[in-house]
Amino acid sequence: MEGAGGERASAIAPIMKWKNDFSRLFQYFLDRSTPHMVERWLGTLVIVMVYVLRVFFIQGFYIVSYGLGIYILNLLIGFLSPKVDPELEALDGASLPTKGSDEFKPFIRRLPEFKFWYAITKAFCIAFLMTFFSVFDVPVFWPILLIYWIVLFILTMKRQIMHMIKYKYVPIDLGKQVMFFLASPNDFSILINRT
Known part of the structure; x- marks a missing residue:
């Protein structure tokens, strides 16, 4: 034995x-x-294109695509949301800074960019593999699924944008913000001549 x-x-x-x-x-x-963000997203874009072409030519697996769309919407909400929700923080007594003398709190995502990329890439790879098994090709009327997903996307994004406006945060980092203060019209001409 x-x-x-x-x-x-x-x-x-x-x-x-x-x-x-x-x-x-x-x-x-x-x-x-990790540091090659553009290359990673271009690779993911290639995977997305392969998946879309496969679904287009097979003319099926719409329920897999719908589930993938719902999952990506969920990831997007995590990517656009702050790590600490201001609504819950306000209940604890702490809140976002409202005056210049308040403490500065930088925007930290609930789902970091790398994890967002990795989850989307993995989801498209899994969905692509699912297209090789006929058990996942459930017959559905795809226009209804598409319309339902668009309505769900619009309502979810509206709620997220209203949350951003209410608590005054921007989840997109466009680099360091630089402000110019001009004392007179003469300063503007000096600024133009420098560039």
């Missing part, structure tokens, strides 16, 4: 070693891709 268990362990050992090696190599390349 012990021989059978030892044979099973010796058969599983190479598989576990391969799994650990693959996991380590995958994590290495994932870590190296």
